[in-house]
Amino acid sequence: MTAGSRQVVLNKIRDGLGGITGEPAAGYADLPRTYQQHGSMSAALKLALMVERLREYDAEVVECAESALVATIAAQIAHSTRHLLTAPAGLPAPWLVDGVEWRVDHELSHKQIEEAEGVVTASFCGVAESGTIVLHHSSTEGRRVLTLLPDWHLCVVRATDVVETLPEYFARCAEPPPLATYISGPSATADIEMTRIKGVHGPRFLSVVLVRDEA
């Protein structure tokens, strides 16, 4: 049944487009792309914009130097007063700071992840213009469910991985990622009288550690 309708639909499309021929590739190359591809800000301004955008949607942001990263992660966790945390299997070992019960994701069940009070991950990059954090779900970013069920997400973003515009992120992808999640603020809804409410299903609290370059 499926195969039959496949041909029916494709034939109908072909008949409909009767007059149009030509290789898609040629037309594709000619598509207008005069929009802004590259950012124009200085590195400092770009980072300031990223921080501003993150704070606009109530994410907590702290900046630190590479050498202070582990201490900063520890401080953020302590400040959050959370004790049971989960982490992707590939998270750098020093980031699993003391004083917390860690559930490292070696095939954790959904229930085990759900029980965790928070999750600590790395990220693929950040987009300053929209304050977007990009996850490609590598071994340091964790599978998708890991950054979904816990109520608090502590995400490490490196300043060198912050781009200004969305096209700059796409330019960074040598290969399209099979999985990706773009996070631009905590879960939210405005379905009831356009009143913005935080925290419908995803993590209600997002905390970002922005790691500055070692100049």
Place this chain on the structure above:
Amino acid sequence: MSAPGYHAVRDGHTVLDPRTAPPFPDAALTVLRNAQLRKNVACATDVIQGKRDRLVAEKADWSQLRDAASAIRAHTLEHLNEYLRQFEEQCTDAGGMVHWAADAEEARAVVLKILREEKADEVIKIKTMTSTEIQLNPFLQEHGIAAHETDLAEIILQLGNDEPSHIVVPALHVNRAQVREIFARTMGLPGLSDDPQALTAAARTYLRKMFLTVPTAISGANYLVAETGGVAIVESEGNGRMCLTLPRTMITLAGIEKVIPRFRDLEVMLQVLARSATGERMNPYTSLWTGVTPGDGPQRFHVVLLDNGRSAMLRREVERQTLKCIRCGACMNTCPVYRQTGGHAYGSVYPGPIGAILTPQLQKLEHAQTLPYASSLCGACYDVCPVKINIPEVLIDLRAQVTEKERESERRFFDPIYLGMLIANWVFASAARFSLAQRAARIGLWLFTRKDGWIHTLPSVGGRWTMTRDLRGMPKETFREWWSKERAR
């Protein structure tokens, strides 16, 4: 198996169906008398439109992004066969199963078959207008499968036995007091307050268990990426991420026009969509997945590609542009007609200006013939459309088609407007008949002209004009009469 003429009825309440919906003017009249609904719609559309306008204004390259988005969509449609085949191949390679459905009936059957194989008696859903288009929920219910909506607005509608009135914020016609009443009654929470925070929290609790226990999910798609076989979904709440991640089986229902050529094209489409739809620089969550990823998310993944009238719209460029739509809803928020009537009057899951051109075409103009007239042709929809669909142009084209169809209709001789036009045609064809008619009209209309020189009410068909507008009385003499007198001097 239901017949092609399947008409879903839910608890005695007919779901939005262009085949059975009343003509737009009749449906609109009912809504226009509902002050509460008009207030809710006006308030919501004002808020979204204000945010959208601010964020578009700050984007220096907005018109270039629109040009690119429009060109990408037009290019895709011109090569739809190639791109769909590429998507199918890539998605299949990545472990997905691609199904093709020529119409709504077949799509429902495909989904039901998959669910039967999964032995599913319930399924969780991410908001999808396409599933409402094919009336999937009532169909599944008839076959013993409970479909649970998980988007907050969709829950409000499902629990309240209501229908969507907007494609982005489907429950914008419902206010907090009404939501409170629905949740308190259906969730057994008599003490619930009408604070949106409390209402949202109630929905979170209501759904959490469902997300963790129901093993099958249905979604729509914002974009299908031909290059990779990937699917993208944009959302705000996280219910999408839940449905895309926790179940073991995922079914994505997508119109054939949802494909885009390459991954990179998302850099354009995501930028224009978020700003246009909700007035955000970026929506809180965008998910992209490709087939099946071992150890992450559903391990069985199906895509149902739905035609259901779309391929017939490819033939002519003026109609084809309708399929460029990325369902942002900006045209509704700005439309002076939609802002008064809300969505239900359109009798279709696709309301507003885009619905006024999409619905009649999906129905091959056999139904919804009044929708192309549900517009003042002011062009505001074209101005805001992120993919530059010239909606007024399509509306006029469809009006011409409706008129052509009526010309063939037997019933036309009973239509006073048709007869009036026929007579007018004969009168206007001759100068003598025309000037005679002018004199006759002057005498005839004199009876209705008040002292202020205006006609406030006319009988019969003329009343349709004077119902909402006054008409200036006929002048004492015509220009031609005045001119011949002047020349005689």
